[in-house]
Amino acid sequence: MDFISREDLSFLLHDWLNVSALTEREAFGEHSRDTFDAVLDLAADLARDTFAPHYKSADANEPRLVDGKVETLPAIAEALATYAEMGFFASSFPEEVGGMQLPSVVSSAAFAHFCAANLATAAYPMLTAGNARVLVEFGNQAQIDTWAKPQVEGRYFGTMCLSEPQAGSSLADIRTKAVPEGSDDFGDRYRIKGNKMWISGGDQQISENIVHLVLSKAPDENGVQQPGIKGISLFVVPKILPDGTRNDVAVAGLNHKMGYRGTVNCLLNFGEGEGAIGWRIGQPGQGLALMFQMMNEARIMVGLGAAAMAYRGFTQSLEYARERPQGRPLGQKDPNSPMTAIVEHADVKRMVLSQKAIAEGAMALVLYSASLVDEIKTGADAATRARAEALLGLLTPITKSWPSEFGLVANDHAIQIHGGYGYTREYDVEQIYRDNRLNPIHEGTYGIQGMDFLGRKVMGDKGAALAILGEEIAKTTARAAAVPALAKMAADLTGYFNDGCAAITELQGRADPARLMDNAGQALSAFGHIVTAWLWLEQALTAHDLDDSRARLRDGKLATCRFFFEVELPKVSHQLHLLRSANDAAAAVSSDLF
Template identity: 50%
Template sequence: MSVPLIPRRELNFQLHDWLDVGALLQAPRFAAHSAETFDAVMDGCDRLAWEVFAPCYQNADREEPHFDGDRVTVHPQVAEAVRAFAGSGLVSATEDESVGGMQLPVVVEKAALVNLYAANIGACAYPLLTMGNSRLLLAHGTPAQVEAFALPQLRGEWTGTMCLSEPQAGSSLSDITTRATYERESSFGPQYRLDGRKMWISGGEHEILGNIVHLVLAKVPDADGKLLPGTRGISLFIVPRSLVDTHGNAGERNDVTLAGLNHKLGYRATVNCALNFGEGRFKPEGRAGAIGYLVGKPGEGLAGMFHMMNDARIGVGLGAVALGYAGYLHALEYARNRPQGRLPGPAGKDPSQPQQPLVAHADVRRMLLAQKSYAEGGLGLVLYCAKLVDEARIARETGNAAAAASCDLLLDILTPIAKSWPSQWCLHGNDLAIQVHGGYGYTRDYKVEQLWRDNRLNPIHEGTHGIQGIDLLGRKVSMFDGAAFSAYGALLDASIARAVDTPWAALTDALSIRLASLRAVTASLLQVADPVARLANASAYLEAFGHVTVAWIWLDQVLALGDRDDDFAQGKRQAARYFMQWELPRVDAWLDRLADNDDTALAMRDDWF
């Protein structure tokens, strides 16, 4: 089958016509770049996607990573793809030139990576985790830690992971029990011995590149040797698979061992495993216990790890968009080329008349429009957040603290949406892509079933849908006396005001009404004293907030089209109209129940099930 890539005209519209990334070139950080260098990076990613990542998409799904009792082996084409990514310079693309980066804007990086995600999301997981790992170390590590552990990852020589969850703890990090005991000072900072087990570690064990740098959350015991309850004492450690000498050479194996592979519904190109730290199979420096180096201060591990997780959450949203967009393009191609049935009416009953292509049927066009509205709306949401990252960095580097704080506020409140909304609705788009294919979509002859399976992970990892809802309603909308929520409302108000005297005025009124309802419901929920009752329907709040946000994305994009009247512009307007007419009204049902603070789920008892 062909490998449709997300059209460059769509990416160019969002980057240049809507987000005006050219304005970023005025900042000293990006002054060496131009529209031509942006295109060159995107061209390179498209070639890598088409030539290296896409060809092994289905092969790697059918031949999962396996453990032979000695080592974990991944599909050779996946290893080749990861090495090609590592050698491309993309791992360090957004980083400073001083550490080997090209100082590319994050928003351009995300636009460039989207087709790699679409081509083979599982193979992309290795370098993407590596990028997040190295960025955390650049922000929180000591110079020695950066030199020894971040730079080899940025050069594409090693990979990295994040190790948070544990079998008994799941998403509840306060219940982790991995213990870190202080041993001595080292050239890489305070050295500890770690003992415990971590679960769901993507990229946790393989032989693709030279070393694996694990970033591990563990608890430092108190003076009596006891682990503190809750999140107190949680600290962050660098735990390399192989220890590193003062010259940066990997040598003796650390006490990190594979406990088992997880066999997943999708993302099968990615090794996912449980790891034991301190099992004793290996005895670094003569005794059992995994050697780890403290990052930052004891007890401040969550702050460091969330630096990586927030970056990863935008990446999860982008991955969901890529898979949803790929499914849409496959469904569109199939609908245009598959003849089936005839249109209603007398001629439709005449078997001598030619069959019509699927796309001629209104219900199929409905499903395609829905997919387009989810994929392009979700893409806009993620790219907008990525541009906020760039603008915040520019503001900090130029000493504009107020502008940086403003960007950070919007990014804080939009990150749960950027992660969760595409994960929910682009997955629904993949479901519709299967439906367009009919029975064929349910077979492995077509890629849409695998795209759905891969995308099904995204509502779970990096914080489940429910966790993101609790974060949004329980913290983000009320923090700093509601400053982030006020900034969000002002952002939408500005676009609504610009649309007043346009052909979109009527549909804009619909958005304005829902925004007013969201404000009223938010104020009402924040008055509920009992946090359990207040957050019982947080997922519905997340859904409503997300749909209002994506409606704003669509409004802002159609305003950016201006008087453009080609097929591309007309298609964008029709997708926007579909979202406003058919999707935005879903918000009413969610907000109505939230306004009542409905307790149906909360009042249900275990015994009644």
Template identity: 50%
Template structure:
């Protein structure tokens, strides 16, 4: 049996039946894009999954070189026009909705998350320039990325500024103006730069977050003055910009893409052009980061589905143990016959495909275009990022466990899938950062998203009275607890101190709703789909929803429990 990267039938169902993608794209086009994506993912991305891990990018006098198959894969992606899939035609793109480009991307992430990241970062970079840059900047820096000739990065973190961007010390000094806009000289170090240097494509466009120095030469405190700059590795005149790779980070996984420490301006200053106006950097970055967070969630979900595909295949082939009444006397049975193995498979399906559906739902909100969609999207973004990455990792741990000792060896892919996925709760905002965003910004300060969500849950619950009444009741009860927890936190001064368990509780409740909605939507859509979603819903309601209460109990205990002195620890 060949490996199932993603369940295409489930994906089609999500897109067409559940999310009504037909309203925004032709079915024929969507099918063609998904066919193409799966084929390319299998033929060029999956093929070097292990090689890209075993043979990491190397740094030498000529710069950073990546595995030849990585280079070829990104080239093939460009050749087929996939960099431009989601961009308007007047920018050289194909104008596909975000939902469709996400579904396409999921195949590449499932096949090879590390190699898929080059495109993810490049698209995010080009999208930001297209949104906030001048026409000249778009022509000069976005179009080559949309065409896949150049690649892009996001340079935000610094060695001393990870989660805290207010601590950024990269300095920008205005030196002039030309047809590309206000020109600056940048100096500083940027850390954790994926794809920061390599030998793919003709150029790399860095989007660099830096602070504009005040008149007295000092950098403003906090996030004031943070601005975004376009800093190409090769300048328009063909000269090499003052950007150097100062070192590579050697990661647990995600190895086919180099992760760099970049030094800007070690020889007088790197040339960069301001995007938009000074001081708008954070706002611009968040637009990009929100999409990046959906993509990270999507990648994590795709890895969870990939691991599930491996485990499901293995469980049907591996013979081990005997069960009374099953097969000939004394013969070993496929391990899927053991309830403990089915439990791990169902958990992977419920968590992995639940996360995938959630990510696609969020992508559909991006394409929604109305206020409700925007508010709900803002609310769900930290959930998408965190549920998918944290639960995707849990799912991948179970994929290993289904394989027993074999799963712990590098001869089986689940070992690497697990290592790759371990990054996802960290980058593009850690779980704790997402939690503050959800509870602090999206729930306690804003409230529109929750109102929209509650409306949609109510609609789903109303439709569930026949068929899934037990699961609907369980979901209703869980949401009542989540809301009670939130009300309690509204009255709590130190609410943010317990935002992480709250995010876990909230996320699990959201995906409970997703599964109920999926199972309802699957009715009449074919027996396998109907039975599969119903089984996942039953499992989720029985074994995942009860976890919500445990996280809420931790919130209720409050920050007091966390008051400790390092000396006692």
């Protein structure tokens, strides 16, 4: 079975986002709707036939460290070899580096199939694409030719090496050091020593080489070590050096996780001997700024993976609910009467509809964000591109966090619908939950994303990006106000967005500056619901115009939009109350009382 509705993806891409219009732009002029659909069909088939079959076996047979080498399930390598052969590593890259030059929104929709089929196996190409993109954007030509292009081909895999055992998200506190050692054909060369923790794909025997992007403290051009993040530079550190010898990078141990078990996760030691050889990317002190490109791309991809897991749980629990007979309608007393499928029971309908609202809402959020990437790269003029960049910056913490947090709510419903079978390993939904549980932590926790959203993205630019979001929402509500079935939703959405903006203004006037971020997570969740409601209203507007030949899709979208507005969106009121009142029920408690 397909874990993501092909009909729904087509609706989102063609009816709503009108991706065919992108082919009128020079960058995508070689493509057409037919090529987009062919890629999506191939992705769905390949995900079902090569990624999905080892979903459970990779979970049961975790990577092992044997005599200093990491062993993984052979089926993972086989699936990724086919993925590379079909060109999917290259999907979103420009032609000049060997890419297919697909729009980001189409590439993301295709990748959603692989995430839904096997999130752990999909992690390898996700990280590889992000790594290669940093090199293509910021590396010199020798670095691009030597390490980026083989990743675009799928021969080399990539990682991101940020966290350390003592410094997770607090990157200013990393201790890895880089000492200059002259320069060569690949740029300024350094010897790197330190330890990196939680490195997904950190070692494996699948690819010909592994390209590590490593954040490290390094002196500036004057030989002075700057404090904090100003002293961090970014380095490309390959497992195998260009001359074919092994670099000084060793696996110190494997981390054993509750989910994503097919993805190798390592503690890496750089420089157990003379030091790992690495080449600086960009200028000294630019490390974190350059790495943010990969981090932000990874955040959107984490959101995509979470949306895909929510979607798979929804699809499988819906199928189960339709096939599982249990109980009879209220009032039916005859024990010999046929039992009804549990999907007909009101509480099961509620859980199915909640999953649909979350899964399809999260998918719309991720694909909309991906469409902004295309607008940033190929928009008609500088003002259009700048507007898209500001909006994407604002939405990135939401796109990462809302699917991750509420995708778990959907997965919890999927388990509940399965009843006792739901928490057994015979069914997929317990593993789906475990896999998805990592996503609220991946690429920054909910609290960190909340501070990024409220502190940097809203207050940091004095509400400029929030105003752009408001303008986009106003365009939608103006259209919806003219449709009787959607007019009240339009008014409700306007009210909640205005309340959110007012709550932030009140917070700034009420709170001690040191306490402004105490309820940042509430702000992120509230605006996540508001943004998702906006995108549901967009979907409803699009669906409303469909003819009767697509009545099931049309009516399903309208019903789910109504459910989200009547059941989910009102939860925003309490979150905004906590925000505007600078509530300190948690922050004021002394840790000694726990």
